[in-house]
Amino acid sequence: MAILIAEKLTKYFDGFCAVNAVDFEVAKGQCFGFLGPNGAGKTTTIKMIYGALAPTSGRLQVFGLPPQENRRSVNRRLGVVHQKDILEETVSAWDNLIMQGRYYGFSKQQTHSRGEFLLNMLQLLDRADESVFRYSGGMKRRLSIAKGLLNEPELLLLDEPTTGLDPQARLLMWNKLKEVKQNGTSILLTTHYMHEAEFLCDDLIIIDHGKIIARGSPKALIEKYGCKNLEEVFLELTGRELRDE
Amino acid sequence: MTEGIILKSALSVWWRNFSMYSKIWKLNLLPNFFEPVFFLLGLGLGVGFYIPQIAGVPYPIFITPGLIAIAAMNGASFESTYNVFVRMNYNRVYDGVLATPVNEAEIVLGEIFWAVTRSWIYGGAFYIITCLFGYVPSWWSVGVLVILILTGYLFATIGMAFSFTIPAIDLFSVYFTIFLTPLMIFSDTFFPLQERLGPDWMWIAELTPLFHCVRLTRAFTTGHFSNILIWDIIYIVGLGVFFHWLTLKQFKKRIHQPAR
Numbered sequence: 001m002a003i004l005i006a007e008k009l010t011k012y013f014d015g016f017c018a019v020n021a022v023d024f025e026v027a028k029g030q031c032f033g034f035l036g037p038n039g040a041g042k043t044t045t046i047k048m049i050y051g052a053l054a055p056t057s058g059r060l061q062v063f064g065l066p067p068q069e070n071r072r073s074v075n076r077r078l079g080v081v082h083q084k085d086i087l088e089e090t091v092s093a094w095d096n097l098i099m100q101g102r103y104y105g106f107s108k109q110q111t112h113s114r115g116e117f118l119l120n121m122l123q124l125l126d127r128a129d130e131s132v133f134r135y136s137g138g139m140k141r142r143l144s145i146a147k148g149l150l151n152e153p154e155l156l157l158l159d160e161p162t163t164g165l166d167p168q169a170r171l172l173m174w175n176k177l178k179e180v181k182q183n184g185t186s187i188l189l190t191t192h193y194m195h196e197a198e199f200l201c202d203d204l205i206i207i208d209h210g211k212i213i214a215r216g217s218p219k220a221l222i223e224k225y226g227c228k229n230l231e232e233v234f235l236e237l238t239g240r241e242l243r244d245e
Numbered sequence: 246m247t248e249g250i251i252l253k254s255a256l257s258v259w260w261r262n263f264s265m266y267s268k269i270w271k272l273n274l275l276p277n278f279f280e281p282v283f284f285l286l287g288l289g290l291g292v293g294f295y296i297p298q299i300a301g302v303p304y305p306i307f308i309t310p311g312l313i314a315i316a317a318m319n320g321a322s323f324e325s326t327y328n329v330f331v332r333m334n335y336n337r338v339y340d341g342v343l344a345t346p347v348n349e350a351e352i353v354l355g356e357i358f359w360a361v362t363r364s365w366i367y368g369g370a371f372y373i374i375t376c377l378f379g380y381v382p383s384w385w386s387v388g389v390l391v392i393l394i395l396t397g398y399l400f401a402t403i404g405m406a407f408s409f410t411i412p413a414i415d416l417f418s419v420y421f422t423i424f425l426t427p428l429m430i431f432s433d434t435f436f437p438l439q440e441r442l443g444p445d446w447m448w449i450a451e452l453t454p455l456f457h458c459v460r461l462t463r464a465f466t467t468g469h470f471s472n473i474l475i476w477d478i479i480y481i482v483g484l485g486v487f488f489h490w491l492t493l494k495q496f497k498k499r500i501h502q503p504a505r
Contacts, residue, residue: 013502016503018503044503050343050344052340052343052344052501053501069248071348072251073346075344075345075346076346078344082337082340082344084337086336086337086340086341090265090268091264091265095264095268098264099260099261099264100341100345102257102260102261103258103342103345103346103347104345105253105257105346147341151345157344
């Protein structure tokens with residue numbers, strides 16, 4: 001069953017096409033990959049899914065509803081982890097979660113019981129009372145994930161979750177995301193790390209300049225293009241020029 | 246957005262700001278009490294020594310309502326300009342909130358609530374100090390605490406509409422020097438404006454926002470009321486509602502720009 005359907009999804013900004021007639025579906029329980037170089041339209045698509053941007057044309061349905069007109073009910077069931085951490089660094093992880101909980105109408109106690117499970121899972125519990133500015137980059141990212149999971153979302157949107165992390169932190173993150181998925185949360189993940197997509201995604205699309213240029217499971221794509229790994233498929237399809245968008 | 250406003254959602258935005266503020270409330274609150282003391286010592290007792298009477302009252306009593314209104318204006322203005330701009334563009338707080346069930350109108354309303362709260366704390370501190378100095382002759386003056394809310398609302402909405410429109414933080418120095426400073430000086434605050442401007446030119450003063458807040462505040466600190474105060478309230482609420490609408494419009498426009 002698809003919990004997210006995009007049909008000919010298109011977004012223009014003053015004549016510039018950021019997302020161009022993109023079709024995809026995310027099935028329940030799946031980790032779906034959204035791959036593309038910088039400027040491919042990944043973040044724009046994420047913003048349309050949580051209703052902060054209106055599509056120019058095409059159809060977008062999240063849990064069977066167009067998100068723009070149903071922001072409240074859609075976002076209640078959605079978790080979002082932004083590309084750059086949006087955290088209050090001068091206060092603790094707990095304070096950050098309590099503030100996040102308020103946006104969903106949770107009391108401090110409600111946030112506490114859910115937060116304890118999340119902080120424990122994401123290996124932050126023993127430092128949860130410390131100010132966030134003392135955290136490493138990996139810890140901040142994991143706290144962002146905890147924020148995104150606080151409302152027990154059915155679908156978690158992850159916008160480049162491991163950009164800027166060292167290999168150890170990245171590996172820990174991947175394992176944690178696998179755990180999130182095993183706990184029953186569907187995931188839509190944008191990334192330009194092909195290893196990440198190979199490790200996590202059941203199904204993926206590669207987009208460039210707002211258009212889909214390939215789709216399938218990581219394994220199927222590697223086979224189809226006769227490459228050693230997904231990285232090669234990606235470079236084959238998107239070209240080797242540097243992107244400065 | 247056709248979903249309307251849920252008060253609890255707007256209050257969650259207020260609550261975020263409140264809980265950040267309350268972490269260092271001692272540091273935040275204290276300057277609010279020192280500032281009026283300095284003003285009253287310097288202007289009230291210092292300058293006041295040379296001006297025994299102005300518009301029929303001792304100088305400190307004349308400037309008190311203006312100083313309270315200025316404090317409220319400044320409280321709302323700092324919050325709705327620099328702080329809102331930083332939350333929007335540097336800390337990206339609103340990007341985070343928009344991914345939750347809280348909508349644009351609720352964010353704007355929550356931010357206005359908070360700016361009014363700050364304004365009320367600023368102005369309220371000033372009011373308490375002037376009472377302690379004995380510069381507030383009327384018991385009606387408790388009504389000032391309500392007028393502070395009107396003053397806060399007006400300057401919160403004007404400041405926020407400006408913040409969501411400008412491209413760079415540097416432009417706030419223009420807002421403060423070209424807009425707020427003349428209001429502070431020429432709104433019947435430090436000298437009786439009517440005596441200097443003359444009745445033919447008073448319509449200019451009637452157009453400016455702080456003037457109305459000062460006249461209302463003065464009515465309550467002195468206990469002298471007249472019908473013109475109804476016009477003051479209509480002006481403040483009307484202009485406030487207009488800038489509230491403009492703030493929401495500009496906010497939506499700003500967040501619907503391309504993803505960065």
